[in-house]
Structure formats: C-alpha cells, structure tokens
Amino acid sequence: MWYNEDQDEHIISIGARTSIRVTKKLYEKQSNFQKIEIYQTDAFGKMMVLDNCIMLTDANEFAYHEMIAHVPLFAHPNPERVLIIGGGDGGTAREVLRHPQVKECVMVEIDEEVVNVSREYFPAIAAELDNPRLDLRIEDGMAYIRNNENAFDVILIDSTDPVGIAENLITVKFYEETHRSLKKGGIMVAQAESPFYFADIQRKLFQNIKGAFPAVSMYLSQIPFYPSGTWSFAFATQEAGFDRTNYRVADLKAMEHQLQYFNEALFTGCFAIPTFAKKMIE
Amino acid sequence: MWYNEDQDEHIISIGARTSIRVTKKLYEKQSNFQKIEIYQTDAFGKMMVLDNCIMLTDANEFAYHEMIAHVPLFAHPNPERVLIIGGGDGGTAREVLRHPQVKECVMVEIDEEVVNVSREYFPAIAAELDNPRLDLRIEDGMAYIRNNENAFDVILIDSTDPVGIAENLITVKFYEETHRSLKKGGIMVAQAESPFYFADIQRKLFQNIKGAFPAVSMYLSQIPFYPSGTWSFAFATQEAGFDRTNYRVADLKAMEHQLQYFNEALFTGCFAIPTFAKKMIE
Numbered sequence: 205m206w207y208n209e210d211q212d213e214h215i216i217s218i219g220a221r222t223s224i225r226v227t228k229k230l231y232e233k234q235s236n237f238q239k240i241e242i243y244q245t246d247a248f249g250k251m252m253v254l255d256n257c258i259m260l261t262d263a264n265e266f267a268y269h270e271m272i273a274h275v276p277l278f279a280h281p282n283p284e285r286v287l288i289i290g291g292g293d294g295g296t297a298r299e300v301l302r303h304p305q306v307k308e309c310v311m312v313e314i315d316e317e318v319v320n321v322s323r324e325y326f327p328a329i330a331a332e333l334d335n336p337r338l339d340l341r342i343e344d345g346m347a348y349i350r351n352n353e354n355a356f357d358v359i360l361i362d363s364t365d366p367v368g369i370a371e372n373l374i375t376v377k378f379y380e381e382t383h384r385s386l387k388k389g390g391i392m393v394a395q396a397e398s399p400f401y402f403a404d405i406q407r408k409l410f411q412n413i414k415g416a417f418p419a420v421s422m423y424l425s426q427i428p429f430y431p432s433g434t435w436s437f438a439f440a441t442q443e444a445g446f447d448r449t450n451y452r453v454a455d456l457k458a459m460e461h462q463l464q465y466f467n468e469a470l471f472t473g474c475f476a477i478p479t480f481a482k483k484m485i486e
Numbered sequence: 487m488w489y490n491e492d493q494d495e496h497i498i499s500i501g502a503r504t505s506i507r508v509t510k511k512l513y514e515k516q517s518n519f520q521k522i523e524i525y526q527t528d529a530f531g532k533m534m535v536l537d538n539c540i541m542l543t544d545a546n547e548f549a550y551h552e553m554i555a556h557v558p559l560f561a562h563p564n565p566e567r568v569l570i571i572g573g574g575d576g577g578t579a580r581e582v583l584r585h586p587q588v589k590e591c592v593m594v595e596i597d598e599e600v601v602n603v604s605r606e607y608f609p610a611i612a613a614e615l616d617n618p619r620l621d622l623r624i625e626d627g628m629a630y631i632r633n634n635e636n637a638f639d640v641i642l643i644d645s646t647d648p649v650g651i652a653e654n655l656i657t658v659k660f661y662e663e664t665h666r667s668l669k670k671g672g673i674m675v676a677q678a679e680s681p682f683y684f685a686d687i688q689r690k691l692f693q694n695i696k697g698a699f700p701a702v703s704m705y706l707s708q709i710p711f712y713p714s715g716t717w718s719f720a721f722a723t724q725e726a727g728f729d730r731t732n733y734r735v736a737d738l739k740a741m742e743h744q745l746q747y748f749n750e751a752l753f754t755g756c757f758a759i760p761t762f763a764k765k766m767i768e
Contacts, residue, residue: 206503210488219507219529220710221488247501264682267760400546400710426708426716426760428502428682433715434708465760473758476751478549478708479742 207243207251209258209431218401218431222258224251230325235317238364242325250325251429252293254318254364258429265295265329266464268395271425272437273299274459274466275474276358276391277306278451279439283357286310287385289345289373291362292318294330297340300360301332302459309338310356312345346372349385357387361394366405374409379416383442390442396422399481400432410438410485418444422485423474425465436481448475489525489533491540491713500683500713504540506533512607517599520646524607530711532607534575536600536646540711547577547611548746550677553707554719555581556741556748557756558640558673559588560733561721565639568592569667571627571655573644574600576612579622582642583614584741591620592638594627628654631667639669643676648687656691661698665724672724678704681763682714692720692767700726704767705756707747718763730757 206223224245231242241253249262260268273296277283284307286300292313300309313319319340322330333340341348349359359382366374373394382392394413397405399422413420417440427435439448451471460467488505506527513524523535531544542550555578559565566589568582574595582591595601601622604612615622623630631641641664648656655676664674676695679687681704695702699722709717721730733753742749 206490206492208488208505210505219527221505221507223490223492223503223505225501225503245501266762398710400708424708426682426706426714428680428714428716432708432710434710460761464762467758467761467764469758470760473755476749476755476758478747478752479749480548480746482749 207253209256220401220431222429222431224248224258224261224429226251231321233317235315237315240317240321242321248429252321252326257365259364260293260295260329261429262326262328264428267425267427268430268435269295269299270463270465271423271474272296272360272362272393272395274463275423275437275471276360276393276439277303278456278471279448280357280389280391281452284308285356285387287349287352287356287359288312289349289359289361289363290314291360293322293326294319294333296360296362297335297338298329298332301335301337302462303455306337310341311338312341312343312348314342314344316342346378346381349378349381353384354387355385357390359386359390359392361392363395365397366409374405374412376412376415379413383416386442388442389446391446392417392440394438394440396436396438398430398432398434399436399478399484400434402431403484406436407484413438413440417441419446421448421475422477422481424477425474489535491538502683502713504711504713506530506540506543506711508533513603515599517597519597522599522603524603533711534603534608539647541646542575542577542611543711544608544610546710549707549709550717551577551581552745552747553705553756554578554642554644554675554677556745557705557719557721557753558642558675559585560738560753561730562639562671562673563734566590567638567669569631569634569638569641570594571631571641571643571645572596573642575604575608576601576615578642578644579617579620580611580614583617583619584744585737588619592623593620594623594625594630596624596626598624628660628663631660631663635666636669637667639672641668641672641674643674645677647679648691656687656694658694658697661695665698668724670724671728673728674699674722676720676722678718678720680712680714680716681718681760681766682716684713685766688718689766695720695722699723701728703730703757704759704763706759707756
C-alpha cells in the first residue's frame with residue numbers, strides 16, 4: 205500500500221509526487237488547524253503527514269532537523285537565546301539543545317495536537333520536549349514575535365508550507381517583526397521550499413526577506429521525503445556585515461560525532477547552490 | 487494520470503517511489519537490452535524511462551549531465567580524450583563537448599535504440615551527437631575498455647542502475663580495466679546511486695573502485711527525478727596524489743554562463759557530503 209502525496213493541491217500542481225510504502229495508518233485527526241496523520245512505513249519507521257504533505261519519517265528526519273538548527277547555531281558566536289516558530293514535533297528543539305551555549309530555547313507551536321502525537325509516536329524526535337532549557341508555548345508565533353523585541357540570538361522558522369495557516373509567515377511584515385525580535389548580530393533561518401518545484405513561492409519568500417533584512421543567502425539540504433528531495437533554507441542576518449565563515453569550528457568538531465548529517469565541510473558546502481537556484485533569488 | 491516507478495523491483499524494494507504526472511505515452515519498445523518508454527509530462531517536458539526507471543526529463547536533465555561531466559573535466563588539467571560508457575541519450579556528450587580542450591570524445595553505448603529515440607524525442611539533449619569530435623560507437627563498453635589501454639584522460643561511466651545489463655559495470659575487474667584505460671593523471675567518474683536508498687549497492691561500488699584505484703571520493707548532485715532526489719558520483723583518480731582543488735578556474739568562469747547547475751562554488755561544495763554517506767563509503 206502506497207501513501208501518495210497527490211491529495212494535496214500544493215503538491216499536485218507541481219506535477220510530481222513522492223510516495224512512501226506504508227503498512228498501516230496509526231492515527232488520524234483533524235485538529236483545529238490541520239489534518240494530522242501518522243503511518244507505519246515499510247522502510248523508514250513512522251511517518252507524519254500534515255494536510256496531506258509528508259512532514260517527516262523516523263529514518264531521515266535528521267536531514268531536516270540538523271540542517272535547520274546547526275547552520276545558524278554554529279554561525280552565531282554565542283547563541284544563548286533561541287526561538288523556534290513551529291517545530292511542534294520537537295526535532296528542531298532537540299538539535300538546538302545539543303548546544304550547551306543555549307540557555308533558553310523558546311518554541312512557539314500553534315497546534316498542540318502535533319506536540320501530543322509526536323510525544324506518543326515519535327519519542328526519539330520529541331526527546332527533549334521536557335528539557336528544562338525549553339520553554340514550550342502553544343500559541344500563535346506571529347503574535348509572540350511581535351511582543352518580544354530584541355530578545356533572541358537565533359530565530360528558526362520551522363513552519364509548514366506557506367499555503368494555508370503558514371501563509372502569513374512569508375510576508376514582509378512578519379520578517380520585519382522577526383528582524384526586530386533578533387538581538388544585534390542575530391540570525392534568522394527559515395525553511396524555504398524546493399528550488400526545483402516551488403520557484404514562485406521561493407522568489408516571493410526571498411524577496412520579502414530582503415525587504416526586511418540587510419542580507420540573506422540560501423543553503424540546501426537533501427531531504428528525500430520532501431518534494432524533489434532538495435530543500436532550501438533562507439539564512440538572514442540582523443546586520444549587513446555578518447561573516448558566516450567565522451563559525452565555531454572547535455565546538456562543531458566536538459559535536460560532529462553526535463550528528464548523522466551536518467559536518468564541517470557542509471558548513472560552506474551547503475551554501476554552494478546550483479546556478480538556476482542562485483538566479484531565482486537574485 | 488501518474489507515471490509511477492513501482493513497476494520496478496529495484497525501486498519497490500526501497501519503499502519509496504517518485505511519480506510524475508504524464509499526459510500521454512509517446513513511445514514504447516522492447517529493445518534487445520531493455521524496455522524503452524517516452525512520456526509527455528505535465529510539467530517537465532518529455533521523460534525517458536528505461537526498464538521502469540525514470541532516466542531523465544527535459545526540465546531537469548541538466549542536473550545530472552552537467553554534474554557527471556564538468557566536475558572531472560574541470561579537475562583535469564588538459565582533458566583531450568574522453569570516453570563515455572553508456573550515455574545513449576547524448577546529454578553527457580553534449581556537456582563534454584563544451585570543453586574546447588576535448589579533441590575526441592568516444593561514446594560507447596550498447597543500445598542503439600536509446601540513441602535513436604533521443605534523436606527523435608529529445609533533440610536538445612541529443613544536440614551534439616553529430617559533432618565531428620564525437621566518435622559514437624554502438625558496442626559493449628566493457629569490451630571497448632579492455633581493448634583500449636592508456637587511452638583516455640577522463641572516463642565517464644554513465645550507465646543505468648547496476649542491476650540487469652549494467653551489473654558488470656561495478657565489478658573490481660571492470661574498474662581495473664578502466665584504470666588501465668586511463669592515461670597517467672586520468673580521472674574516472676561513475677554514477678553511483680543514492681546514499682539514502684541504495685546503501686548496499688553503494689558500499690559495493692565504492693569498495694570495488696577502491697580495489698582498483700588508488701583514491702576515490704564521492705560527490706553529490708540534486709536530481710529530482712531520481713530516487714530520493716540526491717544522486718552520488720564516484721570520483722576516482724589514476725594516481726594517488728591527485729589534487730582536485732587545482733581545477734581550471736579561468737576556464738570554468740568562462741563557461742559558467744552556459745550552465746544551469748554547475749558553478750565554481752559547487753566545485754568544492756559538491757564534495758561536502760553528509761556524515762552518514764561519508765561513513766558508508768569509508
């Protein structure tokens with residue numbers, strides 16, 4: 205039995221879909237915000253699907269969570285306060301909390317059901333949700349950011365696709381508020397869709413970030429369960445002259461053995477993007 | 487109507503598949519070697535399928551062809567003679583022949599039908615098949631390599647998956663013959679499957695190359711129509727001390743405007759591979 209992403213208009217429109225062979229549907233619920241499904245897969249452990257889009261599998265979730273978190277966290281000289289918008293499964297928080305520099309990680313998830321199902325079905329991903337350094341809040345991330353100026357060293361936008369509930373998360377207004385919520389020298393990273401299949405969304409997203417931040421680059425991760433298998437992240441800095449090549453090398457070397465994906469070579473390597481993607485965001 | 491890769495045992499076994507929305511089947515024939523199908527897709531131009539595996543689409547073929555060809559061709563100080571094993575569609579030859587240094591490119595394809603359908607259905611990919619610098623031969627690549635010692639600066643193994651007809655192309659014996667067919671200082675690049683989904687084939691392929699070559703590395707390209715969306719290449723050098731960071735920078739800068747994918751940052755960036763893939767081939 206195949207789970208096909210073709211129930212989703214956003215996916216159908218691109219003319220390509222990913223399917224994962226599943227043995228059983230373990231859970232389905234319409235929360236206040238979205239349809240949540242959990243499947244047992246043949247080859248990739250359990251899989252979470254939100255509004256008909258594959259969000260993660262046990263086997264390969266590291267490719268997303270390590271890359272959204274560690275690139276900005278190692279680029280920042282001292283990331284003491286980190287904010288995650290979304291990220292209800294807990295995977296991004298787990299990676300953030302590997303950094304001993306992080307004194308507090310605030311995670312603002314709008315949909316409590318995602319947190320609950322992750323605790324139940326994805327214990328390895330939700331592993332740090334009870335960490336005392338984590339402040340987990342069930343509320344609207346946009347409102348939270350508006351009310352917390354000059355508060356964070358790193359902000360991670362770990363949202364679903366910017367259609368439906370997450371659409372407001374790619375507006376200039378939201379990025380301006382995010383910029384104000386960063387401390388001096390801070391970094392925002394946002395998941396930024398596939399350069400192969402979502403060029404229109406991606407152009408808009410990068411243009412809008414440029415409207416609010418003095419500098420933004422794109423980096424890539426390979427994530428097999430997302431459309432096209434290549435996923436991008438927008439890396440935006442609160443100050444124009446930020447030097448991301450001056451990352452915390454010694455700390456990264458000390459953590460590498462814990463990680464399955466990220467390593468020192470990727471620190472520069474992930475910013476080497478194909479020419480067609482570079483042109484798209486120019 | 488969706489074209490699903492689930493007719494192929496090799497694909498089914500991984501528990502994930504890619505599907506492409508198609509409007510029409512334009513061609514189907516069982517050649518002496520494989521089943522060849524051509525589809526009109528919704529979003530990606532025409533698509534070629536060999537033995538139920540998606541080989542290429544018009545829209546994104548550049549991601550494969552540029553990356554198999556230009557990484558070794560720019561790494562070699564003077565690639566005058568190039569051999570392609572397979573590559574019947576002509577895309578790899580088209581990229582090789584962009585290099586004015588190449589005096590002769592020999593392309594040895596076992597299945598003439600692939601060449602014929604590419605000429606008919608993929609004229610932009612087959613564009614250089616009549617270039618006078620191309621020596622196109624319809625014969626067995628293994629026999630050709632055996633009979634041509636010390637003959638090539640760069641050899642590209644542009645084969646189908648190493649199951650069925652292409653299985654012999656990942657043996658130590660074949661790699662030894664390839665090594666002998668290279669001139670001093672030469673480079674072999676072979677398409678080497680997905681690190682996410684074909685770990686077993688990949689381990690064997692890299693182990694066997696190590697049995698015949700003094701040095702081998704892996705580099706990656708993002709290819710949305712291949713399983714997992716991430717594809718690897720084995721980069722093996724005839725001599726142990728080959729310095730691939732000493733690539734032809736000026737020539738690369740002069741060609742970049744012609745290319746859609748490869749650029750100078752990717753020359754090192756594509757060799758920055760995730761930790762799990764690095765461990766797999768150690």
